[in-house]
Amino acid sequence: MTRLFAAEILKLRTLRSTWGFAFVAMLLATLVTAGNIGGTPARDRLDPDLQFRIVLDAAFPASILALLVGMILVTNEFRHGTIARTLLAVPRRARFVGIKLLTGAAAGAMLMLITLTVIAATSVIWLGLLDVPLALDRAGDGAGRAVTGVVIAGILGAAVGGAVHSQVGALVGALVWIFVAEPVCWVILGLLNLDGVSEYLPAASLGGIMDSGGGGLPFAGSVGVALAWAALAAVLALVRTGRRDIT
Amino acid sequence: MIEVERLTKRYGATLAVDDLSFTVAPGTVTGFLGPNGAGKSTTMRAILGLVHPSAGTTAVLGMPYRELERPLQRVGALLETFDAHPGRSGRSHLRVLAVAGGIPRSRVEEVLALVDMAGAGRRRVKGYSLGMRQRLGLAAALLGDPEVLVLDEPANGLDPQGIRWLRDFLRSLASDGRAILISSHVLAEVAQTVDDVVIIHRGKLVRHVAMGDVEDMAAGATTVRSPDAARLASLLAELSLGVREIGDGRLSVAAPPERIGALAAANGVVLHELSVERATLEEVFLELTGEPGERGA
Numbered sequence: 001m002t003r004l005f006a007a008e009i010l011k012l013r014t015l016r017s018t019w020g021f022a023f024v025a026m027l028l029a030t031l032v033t034a035g036n037i038g039g040t041p042a043r044d045r046l047d048p049d050l051q052f053r054i055v056l057d058a059a060f061p062a063s064i065l066a067l068l069v070g071m072i073l074v075t076n077e078f079r080h081g082t083i084a085r086t087l088l089a090v091p092r093r094a095r096f097v098g099i100k101l102l103t104g105a106a107a108g109a110m111l112m113l114i115t116l117t118v119i120a121a122t123s124v125i126w127l128g129l130l131d132v133p134l135a136l137d138r139a140g141d142g143a144g145r146a147v148t149g150v151v152i153a154g155i156l157g158a159a160v161g162g163a164v165h166s167q168v169g170a171l172v173g174a175l176v177w178i179f180v181a182e183p184v185c186w187v188i189l190g191l192l193n194l195d196g197v198s199e200y201l202p203a204a205s206l207g208g209i210m211d212s213g214g215g216g217l218p219f220a221g222s223v224g225v226a227l228a229w230a231a232l233a234a235v236l237a238l239v240r241t242g243r244r245d246i247t
Numbered sequence: 248m249i250e251v252e253r254l255t256k257r258y259g260a261t262l263a264v265d266d267l268s269f270t271v272a273p274g275t276v277t278g279f280l281g282p283n284g285a286g287k288s289t290t291m292r293a294i295l296g297l298v299h300p301s302a303g304t305t306a307v308l309g310m311p312y313r314e315l316e317r318p319l320q321r322v323g324a325l326l327e328t329f330d331a332h333p334g335r336s337g338r339s340h341l342r343v344l345a346v347a348g349g350i351p352r353s354r355v356e357e358v359l360a361l362v363d364m365a366g367a368g369r370r371r372v373k374g375y376s377l378g379m380r381q382r383l384g385l386a387a388a389l390l391g392d393p394e395v396l397v398l399d400e401p402a403n404g405l406d407p408q409g410i411r412w413l414r415d416f417l418r419s420l421a422s423d424g425r426a427i428l429i430s431s432h433v434l435a436e437v438a439q440t441v442d443d444v445v446i447i448h449r450g451k452l453v454r455h456v457a458m459g460d461v462e463d464m465a466a467g468a469t470t471v472r473s474p475d476a477a478r479l480a481s482l483l484a485e486l487s488l489g490v491r492e493i494g495d496g497r498l499s500v501a502a503p504p505e506r507i508g509a510l511a512a513a514n515g516v517v518l519h520e521l522s523v524e525r526a527t528l529e530e531v532f533l534e535l536t537g538e539p540g541e542r543g544a
Contacts, residue, residue: 007347014339015332076332084297085330085387088322089347091296091313245258246297247289 001099004090008103012073018107021065025111028061029118037126045127048135054123055116055142056210062115062146063153063210064178066108068171070157073107074100074237075167084246093242100158101234108154112147148223149209156206156230162237165244178203202229248273248426249294249395254303256289256450263289265450266303271428271443273394276421278441278458279430282536286450287430288327291399294428295324307395319348323388325398329380330387333373337364337383340372341390348391358386363412377404385413396420398429402436414440434461434532448536464531469504471511472497472520479516483507499524 012018036054037045044050077083090096127134157174164170186198198204199216206229208222217225249271256264264286271277281287292298294305296312307315307322315321331340341355359365362382367375375383381404388396396417402410417440421427431437434444444461446453468489473479476496483490489501497520500507504521511518526534 003349004347007343010339010343010346011332011335014335014343016334080332081328081330082332083330084292084326084328085344086347087297088295088324089319089344091315091318243299245299246292 001095004095004099005102005106007089008073008099009106012069012103012107015076017072018069021069022111022114025062025065025115026118029058029115030122032058032061033119033122034126037123037130042130045130045132048138051123051127051135052138052142055119055139056146058119059112059115059142059146059150060207060210062111063108063150063206066104066111066150066153067157067160067174067206069107069111070104070154070159071161071164071170071174072157072167073103074158074161075165075170078165079167087246094238097159097162097234097237097241100162100237101155104154104156104158105151106154108150108152108157109147111154112150115150116143116146145210145219149206149226152209152223152226152230153206156202156226156233159230159233159237162241163233165240200225202226205229248306248308249397249428250304250306251290251294252304252306254290254293254305255301256286256293256298257301263450264293264300264447267447267450267452268303269445269452269455271395271426273426274421274424275442276417276427276429276440278434278437278444279428279447280432280434280437280444280532281430281447281453282432285432285447285536287432287447288399289450290447291324291397291428291430292326294397295322295326307397317349317391319344319350319393320391321393322395322397323391323393324396325381325384325388325401327399327403329384331372331380331383334371336369336371337375337379337386338368340383341368341386344387344390350391354390354392358389361389362386378406378409381405382409394425396425396427396429398427400431401429402431410436434528438462438528446532446535453535461528461531464526464535467524467526469500469502469507470497470520470522470524471500471504471507471518473511473516473518475516478514479511482510482514482516486510 033054036057040050077086087096090099124134160174161170164173182201182203185201189195189198199208205222205225208216209219209226251267251269254264254267267290279287289298293300294307294312305311312318312322338355338359341358342352345352345355359368362385364379364382364386367379385401388398401413405413417427429437438458441458443455443457445455471479473496476498480490480498483500491499493499504523508521
């Protein structure tokens with residue numbers, strides 16, 4: 001299992017697209033952190049919750065990227081035909097899916113490590129110049145939530161990739177779901193006076209983990225619901241990948 | 248050892264492989280032959296656990312491929328479809344496989360050198376020619392120094408020197424006791440490499456014979472030319488041998504040349520030509536598979 005996981009990490013490391021995602025994560029983290037600090041009135045900068053928000057807001061784009069990386073690390077296999085060679089090394093399909101989920105989690109964690117480094121560097125320098133003391137406990141709390149969210153996003157992405165197989169289908173489907181379909185569901189549920197139900201939808205639960213506003217489900221609840229969605233997608237991935245003939 | 252036992256594979260209404268059984272023994276190179284669409288690739292993928300049989304079983308080294316531990320060190324495979332990520336270098340592709348298979352990294356350089364790709368290892372795979380891709384696929388198959396090789400159309404894209412190298416290399420591997428199955432739709436391509444041939448057509452087994460038997464099948468009638476063809480024809484007919492005039496004083500006789508020569512000598516008939524009508528291996532192959540072909544073309 002360890003060598004198969006190491007091979008998956010090597011695959012990720014040796015592809016340019018992985019570093020492209022890392023670059024985008026760093027860029028977005030810098031922009032969001034700068035925007036958050038620069039856009040906050042001077043009197044509010046001393047609020048310790050600002051640093052909690054800085055971390056979570058800047059880390060949120062990384063969770064979307066982790067979701068996409070998770071999908072790509074599975075769908076790339078089908079897109080480029082490398083699935084046959086991979087399954088020759090890992091012939092047990094359940095083990096293949098398990099390793100991909102683990103790699104999705106690791107990819108998310110690595111992406112967040114890079115993101116947090118950028119957030120920390122930007123914040124420490126900028127807040128230092130503004131003489132704002134660092135609130136490490138609140139920032140640490142935010143970092144913990146961010147890592148949790150992005151790891152689950154990576155797992156969910158890999159599971160969705162394993163269930164869908166088509167790269168275009170998975171990526172477009174996920175983005176349409178996050179930015180169109182689920183918001184429409186929220187509106188419909190709101191019209192039906194079922195606002196609370198919307199917190200249990202996949203994107204909402206994932207967003208809830210990294211929500212700096214305090215609305216919706218509590219952190220643990222969001223983690224539980226997001227994990228349930230990831231588990232459901234993983235079961236679908238096991239069934240679909242397990243049955244598929246590699247022709 | 249490779250065992251295929253009553254393998255059947257259906258894709259919807261299409262029957263790709265139909266109740267196919269054969270074995271490949273250690274120390275032998277077996278050619279797996281059939282026209283395009285005969286079911287060769289499907290069978291090989293079933294052997295490698297990539298395709299689920301509709302019925303029947305396949306086994307490699309006594310067990311289904313999926314149950315092998317460290318399969319890359321037991322079985323080497325080359326598939327017809329290219330299976331490396333185009334954005335990765337050839338060396339990187341092999342390193343990933345080496346890590347996954349628990350194979351020392353030094354082996355990557357060895358197999359790259361073995362397939363004459365050491366100089367191209369750093370290049371991205373998307374820039375490789377067909378022949379280079381095939382060599383990289385062979386390097387991947389050989390990476391784990393496996394006991395069994397399953398090679399789907401391994402000569403595709405190789406130049407004549409490459410094909411000769413492959414032939415000699417496979418023979419040397421078989422002499423070490425390895426079981427090798429290679430597919431092709433061109434019998435002549437594998438004739439000098441294989442010990443046995445498994446010929447399939449439309450998913451069904453047509454023949455599983457030794458290569459020597461296929462060569463015997465290629466031997467046909469004897470052509471004899473004589474200025475006294477009519478007399479010779481009557482002498483042959485008296486012995487109930489099938490004789491057919493084919494013009495220019497030539498006869499086609501259903502008998503070996505030794506017998507015809509002896510008969511002519513005993514009766515003082517002068518011969519100007521005595522030769523065996525030998526069908527090409529492809530003609531034998533086409534005949535066995537029932538494919539239309541022109542004898543002697």
